[in-house]
Amino acid sequence: MRFSLLFAAALAPITALAAPSSNGYYDLFKRENLCNLKTPPGPCQPNASVTAEETAVLAYKFYRAFVVDGDPQTMFSLIDKDYIQHHQGYASGPGGIWSLFCSGRKIGSEASTSWCFDASTNMSYAQYSTVDRWRWVGGCVHEHWDTNEKMPPKEQCAKLPA
Ligand SMILES: *[C@@H]1O[C@H](CO)[C@@H](O)[C@H](O)[C@H]1NC(C)=O
Ligand SMILES: *[C@@H]1O[C@H](CO)[C@@H](O)[C@H](O)[C@H]1NC(C)=O
Numbered sequence: 001m002r003f004s005l006l007f008a009a010a011l012a013p014i015t016a017l018a019a020p021s022s023n024g025y026y027d028l029f030k031r032e033n034l035c036n037l038k039t040p041p042g043p044c045q046p047n048a049s050v051t052a053e054e055t056a057v058l059a060y061k062f063y064r065a066f067v068v069d070g071d072p073q074t075m076f077s078l079i080d081k082d083y084i085q086h087h088q089g090y091a092s093g094p095g096g097i098w099s100l101f102c103s104g105r106k107i108g109s110e111a112s113t114s115w116c117f118d119a120s121t122n123m124s125y126a127q128y129s130t131v132d133r134w135r136w137v138g139g140c141v142h143e144h145w146d147t148n149e150k151m152p153p154k155e156q157c158a159k160l161p162a
Contacts, residue, residue, distance in 0.1 A: 034072050035102040040094045041073050043081040046138025052119040055136050056158035059124035062134070062141060063115035067126050070106035072098075080140035087146055116157035127151050 034041070050058075058078060065074035076094055085092045107113065108128045116125040122136045131149035134141045 033103045035099070037098075037102065040076040040079075040098040040102070042076040042079055043083075043094055044078050044140035046080055046140045046142075048138050050139030052122070052158070053161070055122065055139055056117040056119065056160060058139055059117035059134075059136060059158075060115060060160055062124065063126050064110075066101075066132075067107045067113050067115070067128060068110050070104040072101045072104055075101060078141050080137070080142050083141065084143040086144060114151065116152055116154075118152045118156045119158050120156065123152075125149065125151050 062075060062078045065071040065078070076098070079094045081093065083092055083094050083096075085096055090096045113126065113128045115127070117136075118124075124134050124136060124141075126132045130146060131151055133145045133149045135143040137143075
């Protein structure tokens with residue numbers, strides 16, 4: 001959640017808007033901008049039966065939505081109502097970060113970033129210019145940190161089902 005980075009990423013769709021308006025990219029951007037919603041989509045309903053294997057798949061989906069696709073609908077469908085925020089200056093709860101993500105900003109490509117789900121801790125990670133860490137409970141994102149986080153060693157990261 002680095003501001004400078006998020007603002008830089010926000011310029012990409014604006015550039016696209018300057019292109020001919022019949023371009024499909026414009027429609028995609030329009031579809032993904034949900035800032036007219038006062039409260040975010042979701043929340044995720046925790047389900048105690050969700051397994052670690054299922055959580056790994058959900059964590060990859062969350063990384064894609066947050067970093068690669070800029071898809072606020074999917075991203076917030078995976079955040080629970082009690083989301084605990086450790087980023088200074090932001091309130092807990094999904095509403096506390098909605099304005100940062102509602103416009104569907106993309107942060108990076110899958111090649112330029114990385115992700116991990118560590119089943120031994122139920123933590124997922126996304127690495128771009130910084131590292132974010134989230135704790136998963138019942139198949140939902142429940143808690144977030146982004147201060148001096150480190151990616152776990154690769155061998156600790158779950159492999160997705162083929
Ligand atoms: C909870 O998760 C389990 C395992 O994925 C699933 O079989 C079940 O349908 C889920 N229950 C609800 C209410 O979604
Ligand atoms: C991680 O979540 C699973 C359910 O998906 C749970 O059984 C397990 O106890 C949790 N592990 C930790 C370290 O919290």
